[in-house]
Amino acid sequence: MMPFLRTFFNACECRILAESNDSLTVQLTEEADRSLMNRPFYWHYKDQLGQPGDPLVVTFFTKDPGRLLKHQEEYMTFGSPRFHQFLLYAQKKSAFIKMYETSISSETVQLEPWLFVHFHLSYEANGKKEKLVPLAIHLISGTFSNNFSDTLTSLSMSHMISPYHYVLSPLITPVSGLNRMKKKLWHDILQEEHDWAKTALEKQKIELTILETFFEQNEEDKAHFEREKAAIMRRFEPVIHISVLNGGLFYIAQNRS
Amino acid sequence: MKPTIVYDNSWENVFEKELQNASSPGSWSLFTLTAETKNRILPSDFNGLLAPDFLPHIQFLPHQIKTAQTVMEEMNGTAILADEVGLGKTIEAGLILKEYMLRGLVSRVLILAPASLVSQWAKELRDKFQIFALVQRKKPDWSWNGVQIASIDSAKQAKFADVFTDTLFDMVIIDEAHRLKNPATKNHQFVSRLNKTYCLLLTATPIQNNVDELFHLVSLLKPGLFGSNGFFQTQFKDGKRSVQNRDAFHALLRQVMIRNIRTDVEQQPIKRFVQTIRITPSKEEKAFYESLADCLPGAITLLTLQREACSSKYAALATLIKQEGFTQTNTAALADAIKQNSKADKALDIVKQLNEKVLIFTQYRATQQYLELFFRSHDIPAVSFQGNFKKGKKDWMIELFKGPARVLIATEAGSEGLNLQFCRHVINFDLPWNPMKLEQRIGRVHRYGQSQDVYIYHLAYKQSVEDRMLALLYEKITLFQTAIGKIDNILDQNWIEDHLKDAFHTSKSVGEWEIKMQNLAAVLE
Numbered sequence: 067m068m069p070f071l072r073t074f075f076n077a078c079e080c081r082i083l084a085e086s087n088d089s090l091t092v093q094l095t096e097e098a099d100r101s102l103m104n105r106p107f108y109w110h111y112k113d114q115l116g117q118p119g120d121p122l123v124v125t126f127f128t129k130d131p132g133r134l135l136k137h138q139e140e141y142m143t144f145g146s147p148r149f150h151q152f153l154l155y156a157q158k159k160s161a162f163i164k165m166y167e168t169s170i171s172s173e174t175v176q177l178e179p180w181l182f183v184h185f186h187l188s189y190e191a192n193g194k195k196e197k198l199v200p201l202a203i204h205l206i207s208g209t210f211s212n213n214f215s216d217t218l219t220s221l222s223m224s225h226m227i228s229p230y231h232y233v234l235s236p237l238i239t240p241v242s243g244l245n246r247m248k249k250k251l252w253h254d255i256l257q258e259e260h261d262w263a264k265t266a267l268e269k270q271k272i273e274l275t276i277l278e279t280f281f282e283q284n285e286e287d288k289a290h291f292e293r294e295k296a297a298i299m300r301r302f303e304p305v306i307h308i309s310v311l312n313g314g315l316f317y318i319a320q321n322r323s
Numbered sequence: 324m325k326p327t328i329v330y331d332n333s334w335e336n337v338f339e340k341e342l343q344n345a346s347s348p349g350s351w352s353l354f355t356l357t358a359e360t361k362n363r364i365l366p367s368d369f370n371g372l373l374a375p376d377f378l379p380h381i382q383f384l385p386h387q388i389k390t391a392q393t394v395m396e397e398m399n400g401t402a403i404l405a406d407e408v409g410l411g412k413t414i415e416a417g418l419i420l421k422e423y424m425l426r427g428l429v430s431r432v433l434i435l436a437p438a439s440l441v442s443q444w445a446k447e448l449r450d451k452f453q454i455f456a457l458v459q460r461k462k463p464d465w466s467w468n469g470v471q472i473a474s475i476d477s478a479k480q481a482k483f484a485d486v487f488t489d490t491l492f493d494m495v496i497i498d499e500a501h502r503l504k505n506p507a508t509k510n511h512q513f514v515s516r517l518n519k520t521y522c523l524l525l526t527a528t529p530i531q532n533n534v535d536e537l538f539h540l541v542s543l544l545k546p547g548l549f550g551s552n553g554f555f556q557t558q559f560k561d562g563k564r565s566v567q568n569r570d571a572f573h574a575l576l577r578q579v580m581i582r583n584i585r586t587d588v589e590q591q592p593i594k595r596f597v598q599t600i601r602i603t604p605s606k607e608e609k610a611f612y613e614s615l616a617d618c619l620p621g622a623i624t625l626l627t628l629q630r631e632a633c634s635s636k637y638a639a640l641a642t643l644i645k646q647e648g649f650t651q652t653n654t655a656a657l658a659d660a661i662k663q664n665s666k667a668d669k670a671l672d673i674v675k676q677l678n679e680k681v682l683i684f685t686q687y688r689a690t691q692q693y694l695e696l697f698f699r700s701h702d703i704p705a706v707s708f709q710g711n712f713k714k715g716k717k718d719w720m721i722e723l724f725k726g727p728a729r730v731l732i733a734t735e736a737g738s739e740g741l742n743l744q745f746c747r748h749v750i751n752f753d754l755p756w757n758p759m760k761l762e763q764r765i766g767r768v769h770r771y772g773q774s775q776d777v778y779i780y781h782l783a784y785k786q787s788v789e790d791r792m793l794a795l796l797y798e799k800i801t802l803f804q805t806a807i808g809k810i811d812n813i814l815d816q817n818w819i820e821d822h823l824k825d826a827f828h829t830s831k832s833v834g835e836w837e838i839k840m841q842n843l844a845a846v847l848e
Contacts, residue, residue, distance in 0.1 A: 070360055077352040130380035144364050145377030145421065146453045153364075157357045160349035161334060162341045184358045189326075192399045193369035194426045198362050215358075223351065240342055244335060256325060262369060263326040269399070273545075279554070280547030293518060294546055300520045301399055304326040310334035311361060312354055 067128040088129035094121040163314035168228040179205040179236045181243040183313030191266030191304040203243045205236035263304035270302035374421040386588040391418040400521030403580040409770030417452045429493040436498040438474035479513040491518045500524035504536035594776040611657040633789045634753035638687035680746040705730040744772035750780045756827040788833045
């Protein structure tokens with residue numbers, strides 16, 4: 067939890083005032099306060115008056131301090147709504163990024179475009195499992211890469227394009243690059259064994275059979291039957307949801323991956 | 324088998340816009356942080372629990388973890404949690420709820436609890452599970468998308484019926500669910516009509532009177548488990564309280580119900596020391612007790628009256644005074660002559676010696692009032708607690724007991740939902756005829772969260788009906804406890820309780836009662 071908070075606040079440009087093994091005190095920026103602290107009335111009030119607001123200083127404990135918490139103190143675990151709020155905020159702030167490889171060079175460097183996406187797969191039936199699938203596509207050759215993030219970690223990257231660097235235009239547009247990745251993902255998923263879905267459907271069938279033994283046919287029962295049936299369908303219907311957690315365009319020199 | 328695949332386009336739409344207007348792209352470090360963190364917290368397997376690791380400040384007990392896991396993996400989120408009192412049913416329900424929330428399967432939740440327990444639920448969910456629930460009070464807003472807690476009485480009102488027809492709850496949790504046992508009641512019908520995906524019913528007493536109750540409770544969760552009502556009647560029911568085809572019946576029941584028993588789950592149990600203190604009555608008390616046979620009111624058995632007198636003269640007088648001309652009788656004069664209550668003196672000794680919080684139980688309101696005054700007159704701050712107090716008053720009494728008061732005097736009715744883990748001494752000022760009631764009393768302090776050994780003191784007058792009850796009932800209490808409680812015996816429980824009730828209420832003398840109890844004990848053995 068501690069590394070998460072540290073990286074999170076650094077990335078959000080909030081100054082960390084004090085830090086120990088299990089607590090961290092941070093001066094929020096105005097933007098962070100507005101987006102995270104759930105106090106719209108305060109900010110509305112300040113805006114109306116045309117005054118600058120006073121962003122909060124908050125202390126987060128990652129271990130239960132074993133005492134009552136004061137104002138602007140919070141206990142944070144991976145189970146806290148606050149943590150999930152931060153994570154969602156981080157996700158929104160980085161949903162789309164654009165990065166360029168930089169190197170110190172006196173000669174011109176040619177950068178090639180890649181689209182890199184974290185797909186989020188959620189397998190749901192009478193339970194749920196999820197996984198992230200990182201996938202990248204070379205927007206010139208159409209080659210896929212499964213370990214693009216490994217490539218990235220060895221490079222130095224920047225938001226801005228460096229001097230003497232230039233980018234090649236993609237032959238595949240980013241949108242159709244995304245579509246190609248989706249198609250590949252779809253194909254890969256269909257190749258998987260889906261025992262979980264089979265089991266769920268079998269269970270669903272059994273539950274429906276059980277349900278049918280309960281009712282004798284009359285009008286009033288019908289609504290009840292439909293209601294219970296719908297619940298069983300919801301509980302067991304296997305489905306895979308695919309969404310994108312985040313993604314971006316990366317320009318890196320040739321033969322990097 | 325190819326499951327349906329659903330693709331969520333929302334990122335794609337943003338992506339296209341971002342490409343066009345080249346607005347400032349997001350942060351690289353947040354990009355990596357999001358992916359790494361998400362990877363760490365997502366449920367990588369259908370089975371197993373995420374919640375315990377995410378809530379490191381709670382020490383869950385093994386049986387609570389196991390229960391949550393069974394409900395999720397085998398019962399698919401629909402279950403009756405029927406643990407014995409004090410083993411943490413609320414914790415189990417909270418753990419299951421949290422797990423489903425963390426997995427993103429549940430967000431809109433309705434928790435129905437007795438009005439007196441609503442705030443307690445909110446507090447437990449907040450403090451233990453970091454679930455912030457909306458408490459629905461006078462003007463409920465049922466459109467709330469998150470977790471909400473309400474009393475069943477406020478929710479079932481006719482004016483909300485349409486709202487509930489149109490609302491889908493991901494999970495419904497019902498506390499004290501034995502209140503739903505009768506399908507003819509509004510409560511039962513209300514719950515049956517709720518649109519819900521997952522459902523948990525919590526009760527320590529899944530059956531109180533007859534087997535049908537279990538059928539109706541199960542039908543709320545999994546209609547058809549026992550077949551239709553007609554099928555159940557012919558195939559499973561055997562008389563009012565018993566079942567035939569037991570093995571089949573229990574196998575089915577186990578698919579929806581989990582019942583943990585104290586003796587099974589406690590590995591390093593909190594020890595319970597029970598001490599029976601036999602008190603010699605004063606001359607006056609003895610004379611009063613013996614005179615009771617002479618002025619027996621019509622509808623009351625001598626046994627009842629004697630037991631009242633064993634509590635305090637006030638308890639007996641509350642009954643006696645209703646007779647016309649009672650004040651002229653010899654018994655009245657004898658009552659008047661009693662200046663001291665030997666039991667109260669003994670209780671005072673115990674309280675003084677302990678220098679700790681003490682919980683006292685009595686069945687009689689008159690005794691309760693007397694004791695409160697008695698302790699106060701000895702400068703020991705005491706407060707009373709009754710089941711029919713308003714919510715605020717109950718909370719306040721418990722706060723007082725936590726704080727300045729040394730003694731809490733509770734009547735039987737005060738048992739439900741009364742959690743007093745901070746206290747470990749219980750005085751039974753008088754004794755209930757049903758050993759299970761006694762267990763409920765002790766369960767107030769000997770429960771989940773208690774960290775020290777528990778001390779129980781039974782007070783009984785020598786050579787009184789209480790003394791004889793003690794000898795018979797409480798020496799055999801383990802016998803009753805093992806017979807009652809186990810899931811396989813959940814049906815016998817009623818049968819036993821019926822006998823206990825019958826033995827007590829119809830016996831004209833303590834001798835008759837003793838014979839009946841001995842017969843019962845013989846059968847159980």
